[in-house]
Amino acid sequence: MVRHSKLRSWLTILGIVIGVASVIAILSMGEGMQQSVSSQLGDLGGDILTISPGVSKAARFSGHGMGGGKLPSSGTIATAEEIVLDRIDLQALKGIPDIKLINPIIRANADVYFLAKKGSVSVTGVDPKVWSQITLNKIEDGRMLGPSDANVVVIGGRLSRDYFDKPIGINQMITINNMAFRVVGILDNEGSDVFMPLQSAYHVLDDKEIGIYDSFEIKIKNEEELDLAIENIERKLMNVRHVTEKNKDFSIYSSKETAERVAEMMGSMTMFLAAIAAVALLVGAVGIANTMFTSVLEKTKEIGIMKAVGARNKDIMMIFLLNSVLIALIGGAIGVIFGYLLSGLLPMLMGGASGVTGKLGSSTIVTMNSVVLSLSISVIIGTLSGVIPAYQASKLKPVDALRHE
Amino acid sequence: MDSIISFRDVWKIYQMGEVEVPALRGITVDIKKGDFVAIIGASGSGKSTMMNLVGCLDTPSKGNISLKSQDIANLSESDLSTLRGKTIGFIFQQYNLIPHMTAYENVILPLELQEEDETIAEKRAKNVLALVGLKDKIHHLPSQLSGGQQQRVAIARCLVADPEIILADEPTGALDSVTGKEVLDMLEKIWKEEGKTVIMVTHDLHLAEYAHDIIELKDGKVVRMEKNNKQK
Ligand SMILES: Nc1ncnc2c1ncn2[C@@H]1O[C@H](COP(=O)(O)OP(=O)(O)OP(=O)(O)O)[C@@H](O)[C@H]1O
Ligand SMILES: [Mg+2]
Numbered sequence: 156m157v158r159h160s161k162l163r164s165w166l167t168i169l170g171i172v173i174g175v176a177s178v179i180a181i182l183s184m185g186e187g188m189q190q191s192v193s194s195q196l197g198d199l200g201g202d203i204l205t206i207s208p209g210v211s212k213a214a215r216f217s218g219h220g221m222g223g224g225k226l227p228s229s230g231t232i233a234t235a236e237e238i239v240l241d242r243i244d245l246q247a248l249k250g251i252p253d254i255k256l257i258n259p260i261i262r263a264n265a266d267v268y269f270l271a272k273k274g275s276v277s278v279t280g281v282d283p284k285v286w287s288q289i290t291l292n293k294i295e296d297g298r299m300l301g302p303s304d305a306n307v308v309v310i311g312g313r314l315s316r317d318y319f320d321k322p323i324g325i326n327q328m329i330t331i332n333n334m335a336f337r338v339v340g341i342l343d344n345e346g347s348d349v350f351m352p353l354q355s356a357y358h359v360l361d362d363k364e365i366g367i368y369d370s371f372e373i374k375i376k377n378e379e380e381l382d383l384a385i386e387n388i389e390r391k392l393m394n395v396r397h398v399t400e401k402n403k404d405f406s407i408y409s410s411k412e413t414a415e416r417v418a419e420m421m422g423s424m425t426m427f428l429a430a431i432a433a434v435a436l437l438v439g440a441v442g443i444a445n446t447m448f449t450s451v452l453e454k455t456k457e458i459g460i461m462k463a464v465g466a467r468n469k470d471i472m473m474i475f476l477l478n479s480v481l482i483a484l485i486g487g488a489i490g491v492i493f494g495y496l497l498s499g500l501l502p503m504l505m506g507g508a509s510g511v512t513g514k515l516g517s518s519t520i521v522t523m524n525s526v527v528l529s530l531s532i533s534v535i536i537g538t539l540s541g542v543i544p545a546y547q548a549s550k551l552k553p554v555d556a557l558r559h560e
Numbered sequence: 561m562d563s564i565i566s567f568r569d570v571w572k573i574y575q576m577g578e579v580e581v582p583a584l585r586g587i588t589v590d591i592k593k594g595d596f597v598a599i600i601g602a603s604g605s606g607k608s609t610m611m612n613l614v615g616c617l618d619t620p621s622k623g624n625i626s627l628k629s630q631d632i633a634n635l636s637e638s639d640l641s642t643l644r645g646k647t648i649g650f651i652f653q654q655y656n657l658i659p660h661m662t663a664y665e666n667v668i669l670p671l672e673l674q675e676e677d678e679t680i681a682e683k684r685a686k687n688v689l690a691l692v693g694l695k696d697k698i699h700h701l702p703s704q705l706s707g708g709q710q711q712r713v714a715i716a717r718c719l720v721a722d723p724e725i726i727l728a729d730e731p732t733g734a735l736d737s738v739t740g741k742e743v744l745d746m747l748e749k750i751w752k753e754e755g756k757t758v759i760m761v762t763h764d765l766h767l768a769e770y771a772h773d774i775i776e777l778k779d780g781k782v783v784r785m786e787k788n789n790k791q792k
Binding site: 463 | 568615616617619637640641644646650652658669670673674717721
């Protein structure tokens with residue numbers, strides 16, 4: 156039966172292919188997104204807090220977005236000039252028993268020269284004693300900053316590899332605001348930041364004043380008591396800064412919180428994708444049903460002929476059952492292959508997008524579940540929509556089926 | 561001799577919306593095994609309706625029809641299909657071949673439906689195709705055959721399961737007179753040599769002369785039933 160009007164059969168198969176392929180591609184996008192988020196959430200230390208001057212958490216949150224480093228950077232905030240963090244704050248924090256480590260940070264953009272080429276990068280001054288224990292960055296080559304370091308830097312992976320014409324290697328010199336620094340470590344990330352000891356940073360970053368910090372990075376002792384620690388820190392800082400809940404001029408920011416927010420966002424994103432997938436599935440199913448239905452209805456006369464030459468209703472059902480299962484399986488299998496290819500292409504197609512949407516389709520994963528789901532839907536819908544009209548036609552009196560044109 | 565087909569006061573009434581159209585009005589006939597019967601009558605007199613009832617393609621509104629002494633009203637849908645497959649061979653005016661199947665596939669289909677042994681079926685299908693003179697055209701699709709050749713495929717399909725009864729509704733209606741005569745000669749030969757019961761609908765009185773018996777219908781009633789004296 157499949158040979159009958161080959162074009163028609165192939166169109167039916169095409170309808171199934173499109174339905175199945177789009178469902179698989181969309182599901183793979185959702186799955187990829189979820190996996191990349193959960194792997195990121197795993198990276199975000201749950202025991203790290205960032206304290207920065209200023210009030211608006213939301214502004215900062217959207218400010219550094221998803222595209223930035225894995226570290227919740229405190230960024231430079233417009234109001235930072237008036238509201239600052241200083242030694243008094245640092246002293247106060249040191250007295251809080253929940254805190255294990257404090258890394259005071261300053262950060263600004265600076266000109267960097269390498270082999271007579273100029274660039275502009277973000278320079279971060281960190282406490283070299285603490286930084287290596289608190290940062291989530293990993294070293295790819297060389298080492299982290301150590302306690303006795305001066306005039307050395309650790310640089311981001313992208314800065315090392317791609318920023319200048321030639322890669323910057325370990326022990327090479329770069330010049331930042333007219334001071335020479337030796338590169339001792341290269342980070343395993345996509346950043347182009349430069350990390351250096353705080354004292355050096357005060358030296359090269361002109362507008363930074365010793366004793367004034369852009370933010371504190373804090374590691375607490377017990378991750379389980381994060382909320383309590385935040386509360387204690389908040390109380391203490393409000394106390395020394397003489398502010399109340401109302402005019403609080405600093406914010407404490409936990410990566411866990413971001414993680415939760417991101418998870419929430421991704422959750423609704425996944426819901427959205429699932430809704431699209433459901434629509435694709437529905438459209439696919441309707442397409443399959445429609446083509447099957449019409450192609451079987453067109454065969455009503457044929458069913459009449461077959462009954463005239465001795466086909467029983469169950470013979471007819473069997474022929475159409477086999478036919479539609481075959482078409483649905485062929486279409487489904489080709490659809491799975493195309494869906495697989497499509498999901499491989501998606502990251503390229505969506506590569507240009509940035510921010511949260513950049514995550515969408517930036518990695519796609521075809522799961523067994525999505526294959527099974529879309530295949531079984533194509534087979535079930537395809538079979539039903541092939542067999543139901545065949546059943547109805549077989550119930551006709553042969554003379555009526557024969558009259559059908 | 562027992563009649564192989566018998567109609568007892570058979571009515572067929574079509575419901576056309578509000579209106580009832582009586583196509584057959586109390587037909588009572590007996591056809592004996594080995595008869596060659598021509599059903600004639602004006603257009604709309606109920607010939608095709610009667611043929612469809614004989615072939616169990618349709619059911620009567622009233623009355624009884626027996627095939628080989630079985631009342632068909634007592635047979636199930638699947639029994640009727642089996643009966644059609646084994647006992648009755650149809651030849652239609654419009655051939656009614658399955659368009660995407662080759663001549664051979666069309667002919668072997670009834671045997672496949674009866675789950676006949678493959679080698680036997682193949683041999684039988686090739687035999688009947690040779691019998692109707694289409695040995696070299698068995699892998700042609702219906703669309704690749706002339707009308708006369710298509711009708712011969714239909715005859716081969718009708719013969720393949722060795723039915724006792726052959727029903728032909730205007731078998732030459734779509735053919736020119738020469739080809740039509742060829743087809744009828746073939747039918748007559750089969751009737752004579754294989755002793756089958758043949759019922760043929762025609763409005764061509766020349767063709768009716770091939771038959772043994774003639775039944776004439778008018779407005780759904782039998783108005784004449786006689787031996788054909790002029791039989792060729
Ligand atoms: N499906 C149907 N629904 C309603 N009326 C029908 C139907 N089939 C046949 N009739 C009517 O029944 C009557 C007999 O029709 P039938 O087809 O048996 O005539 P016929 O003798 O075969 O004519 P023809 O020589 O033109 O083929 C006609 O009046 C026709 O209009
Ligand atoms: Mg007719």
